[in-house]
Amino acid sequence: MTPTGRLGYRAKEFTHRLWDKVQEDEVFFMAGAVAFNLLVAALPLLLLGVGLTGYVLSAQVSDPVGATVGLVVGVLPPGTGFDVAALVSGIVTAALENRTGFTALGALFFVWLSTRLVSTVRTVLREIFDIGQDRGIVGGKLFDMEVVLIGVALLTLNLGVTVSLEAARDLGVGLLGLGDAVVGIAERATGFVISLASIWALFLGIYRYLPARRIPWRTAVVAASFSAVLHETLKYGFSWYVTEVANYSTTWGNLATVAVLFFWIYYEAVVFILGGEVAQVYTMRKARSVQAGILLRSGG
Numbered sequence: 384m385t386p387t388g389r390l391g392y393r394a395k396e397f398t399h400r401l402w403d404k405v406q407e408d409e410v411f412f413m414a415g416a417v418a419f420n421l422l423v424a425a426l427p428l429l430l431l432g433v434g435l436t437g438y439v440l441s442a443q444v445s446d447p448v449g450a451t452v453g454l455v456v457g458v459l460p461p462g463t464g465f466d467v468a469a470l471v472s473g474i475v476t477a478a479l480e481n482r483t484g485f486t487a488l489g490a491l492f493f494v495w496l497s498t499r500l501v502s503t504v505r506t507v508l509r510e511i512f513d514i515g516q517d518r519g520i521v522g523g524k525l526f527d528m529e530v531v532l533i534g535v536a537l538l539t540l541n542l543g544v545t546v547s548l549e550a551a552r553d554l555g556v557g558l559l560g561l562g563d564a565v566v567g568i569a570e571r572a573t574g575f576v577i578s579l580a581s582i583w584a585l586f587l588g589i590y591r592y593l594p595a596r597r598i599p600w601r602t603a604v605v606a607a608s609f610s611a612v613l614h615e616t617l618k619y620g621f622s623w624y625v626t627e628v629a630n631y632s633t634t635w636g637n638l639a640t641v642a643v644l645f646f647w648i649y650y651e652a653v654v655f656i657l658g659g660e661v662a663q664v665y666t667m668r669k670a671r672s673v674q675a676g677i678l679l680r681s682g683g
Contacts, residue, residue, distance in 0.1 A: 414652035498527035511659035583611035610658030
């Protein structure tokens with residue numbers, strides 16, 4: 384068999400195994416569960432995150448609301464950002480003006496609601512990676528709360544790093560005297576790199592550390608890389624669709640925006656689960672190849 388033929392055969396075999404696992408694990412059903420719990424936890428997450436990061440951002444930038452909104456909306460497709468940005472901006476502004484109350488309220492609701500989200504993600508990962516053991520009810524709840532606190536800390540760190548990079552970029556532009564065209568290209572490139580690196584690191588941490596059994600680094604890297612690249616690629620494809628193809632009448636206005644946002648959250652859940660499925664199929668296929676090689680060399 385020629386190298387091209389072998390490559391085609393392997394690709395066909397991999398696709399067939401992946402399709403079987405996707406059907407076996409009921410990926411689209413699991414994605415619905417993750418998307419629902421993410422929607423339930425979204426508002427408390429925003430309240431708690433903004434309440435805590437507001438202290439950091441207020442000391443570093445003159446417009447902490449804009450910085451926070453930019454980070455949140457940056458995950459969404461560019462074409463859907465305007466209305467969502469206005470909505471998020473209103474919530475963030477209110478949270479910063481009533482920081483103490485919103486932080487307490489966010490902490491009360493977010494910790495409990497987000498533990499349900501983390502628990503759902505853990506269950507999904509257990510299915511994806513075929514893990515038998517679990518952390519139990521009490522241990523699982525404590526672990527979920529720990530993940531929530533770490534997530535808020537990472538959000539604060541992400542915001543601080545983003546603000547620092549933007550300040551360094553502005554300083555460099557001023558010293559070098561670069562033109563508007565060069566600055567525009569640099570901003571787009573920097574934004575893409577930061578967005579890709581952030582989502583990749585987020586996926587890597589989730590795949591690696593959330594399951595009850597630690598996932599091998601190679602498997603976690605494959606899953607995170609697949610999900611991050613697919614996220615960024617289809618993010619702009621989805622943006623092109625909603626801005627150039629879809630036709631939303633004025634009558635539907637905000638309802639269409641909400642529907643688009645809901646669909647995007649569901650799509651993100653599908654991407655996350657599919658990345659894990661691809662990595663698991665890849666790992667199991669590689670393990671079978673290694674075992675077959677050992678048996679062949681031993682004469683079994």
